[in-house]
Amino acid sequence: MSEIQRTPDRDAEENMGLGIVAYILFFIPLLAGKDSPFARYHANQGLLLLILGIIVAILGSIPIIGTFIIGPIGSLFVLALFILGVVNAVQKKRKPLPVIGGIQIIK
Numbered sequence: 520m521s522e523i524q525r526t527p528d529r530d531a532e533e534n535m536g537l538g539i540v541a542y543i544l545f546f547i548p549l550l551a552g553k554d555s556p557f558a559r560y561h562a563n564q565g566l567l568l569l570i571l572g573i574i575v576a577i578l579g580s581i582p583i584i585g586t587f588i589i590g591p592i593g594s595l596f597v598l599a600l601f602i603l604g605v606v607n608a609v610q611k612k613r614k615p616l617p618v619i620g621g622i623q624i625i626k
Contacts, residue, residue, distance in 0.1 A: 527556070531611035534558045538608030541565035542601055549625065560613050563625040564604050571619055572597045 531538070537548040538561035545565035552558030575597055579590025600616050607614045615621055 527613075528611070530555050531557045531613075535608060535611055537561070538611075539605055541608070542568060542604045545569060557611075557613065559625055561604070561608050563623060564616055564620060566624055567619045567622055568597065568600055568604060568616065571600070 534548070534552050534555040534557045537552040537555065537558040541548045541558065541561035542565045545562045548555070548558035548562040548565075575589065575593030579585045579593060581589065600619070604616055607616075
Protein backbone atom coordinates (compact mmCIF):
# COMPACT_ATOMS: atom_id res chain seq x y z
CA MET A 520 0.00 0.00 0.00
CA SER A 521 1.19 3.47 -0.75
CA GLU A 522 1.22 6.13 1.88
CA ILE A 523 -1.43 8.84 1.58
CA GLN A 524 0.07 12.02 0.12
CA ARG A 525 -0.17 15.03 2.39
CA THR A 526 -1.75 17.86 0.43
CA PRO A 527 -1.35 21.47 1.59
CA ASP A 528 -5.01 21.55 2.66
CA ARG A 529 -4.66 18.33 4.64
CA ASP A 530 -1.42 19.57 6.20
CA ALA A 531 -3.10 22.82 7.27
CA GLU A 532 -6.08 20.90 8.67
CA GLU A 533 -3.91 18.51 10.67
CA ASN A 534 -1.51 21.16 11.99
CA MET A 535 -3.75 24.18 12.58
CA GLY A 536 -3.17 23.90 16.34
CA LEU A 537 0.59 23.99 15.86
CA GLY A 538 0.15 27.03 13.60
CA ILE A 539 -1.64 28.84 16.43
CA VAL A 540 0.92 27.77 19.06
CA ALA A 541 3.70 29.09 16.80
CA TYR A 542 2.75 32.67 17.68
CA ILE A 543 3.14 31.96 21.40
CA LEU A 544 6.14 29.58 21.42
CA PHE A 545 7.60 29.38 17.92
CA PHE A 546 9.86 26.40 18.67
CA ILE A 547 7.06 23.97 19.65
CA PRO A 548 5.87 23.49 16.02
CA LEU A 549 9.48 22.95 14.98
CA LEU A 550 9.69 20.01 17.37
CA ALA A 551 6.17 18.60 17.07
CA GLY A 552 5.49 19.29 13.39
CA LYS A 553 8.94 19.26 11.84
CA ASP A 554 7.62 17.59 8.67
CA SER A 555 4.74 20.05 8.24
CA PRO A 556 5.30 22.99 5.88
CA PHE A 557 2.26 24.71 7.45
CA ALA A 558 3.64 24.46 11.00
CA ARG A 559 7.13 25.55 9.88
CA TYR A 560 5.70 28.53 8.00
CA HIS A 561 3.84 29.78 11.06
CA ALA A 562 6.84 29.02 13.29
CA ASN A 563 8.86 31.34 11.04
CA GLN A 564 6.20 34.04 11.31
CA GLY A 565 6.13 33.59 15.11
CA LEU A 566 9.92 33.91 15.31
CA LEU A 567 9.83 37.11 13.24
CA LEU A 568 7.15 38.48 15.54
CA LEU A 569 9.25 37.63 18.60
CA ILE A 570 12.28 39.43 17.10
CA LEU A 571 10.12 42.46 16.28
CA GLY A 572 8.76 42.47 19.84
CA ILE A 573 12.29 42.44 21.27
CA ILE A 574 13.32 45.32 18.99
CA VAL A 575 10.25 47.33 20.03
CA ALA A 576 11.00 46.66 23.71
CA ILE A 577 14.60 47.81 23.32
CA LEU A 578 13.67 50.93 21.36
CA GLY A 579 10.81 51.57 23.78
CA SER A 580 13.33 51.98 26.59
CA ILE A 581 14.81 55.10 24.98
CA PRO A 582 13.89 58.07 27.19
CA ILE A 583 10.98 60.24 26.05
CA ILE A 584 10.63 59.26 22.36
CA GLY A 585 10.80 55.54 23.11
CA THR A 586 8.66 55.69 26.20
CA PHE A 587 5.87 57.82 24.74
CA ILE A 588 5.95 57.03 21.01
CA ILE A 589 7.91 53.94 19.95
CA GLY A 590 6.93 51.74 22.90
CA PRO A 591 3.15 52.21 22.83
CA ILE A 592 2.74 52.34 19.05
CA GLY A 593 5.19 49.49 18.48
CA SER A 594 3.49 47.35 21.10
CA LEU A 595 0.09 47.88 19.50
CA PHE A 596 1.59 47.01 16.12
CA VAL A 597 3.10 43.78 17.49
CA LEU A 598 -0.24 42.91 19.12
CA ALA A 599 -2.08 43.52 15.84
CA LEU A 600 0.38 41.29 13.96
CA PHE A 601 -0.01 38.60 16.63
CA ILE A 602 -3.80 38.62 16.23
CA LEU A 603 -3.49 38.61 12.44
CA GLY A 604 -1.09 35.67 12.55
CA VAL A 605 -3.37 33.62 14.80
CA VAL A 606 -6.37 34.42 12.60
CA ASN A 607 -4.40 33.29 9.52
CA ALA A 608 -3.49 30.02 11.26
CA VAL A 609 -7.11 29.42 12.35
CA GLN A 610 -8.27 30.05 8.77
CA LYS A 611 -5.55 27.62 7.58
CA LYS A 612 -3.86 30.30 5.44
CA ARG A 613 -0.17 30.78 4.74
CA LYS A 614 -0.44 34.54 4.39
CA PRO A 615 2.63 36.61 5.35
CA LEU A 616 2.34 39.20 8.08
CA PRO A 617 2.57 42.83 6.94
CA VAL A 618 6.05 44.41 7.00
CA ILE A 619 7.94 41.39 8.44
CA GLY A 620 6.24 38.45 6.72
CA GLY A 621 8.50 38.35 3.67
CA ILE A 622 11.59 37.45 5.73
CA GLN A 623 12.38 33.75 5.95
CA ILE A 624 14.59 32.55 8.81
CA ILE A 625 13.20 29.02 9.22
CA LYS A 626 13.16 27.04 6.00
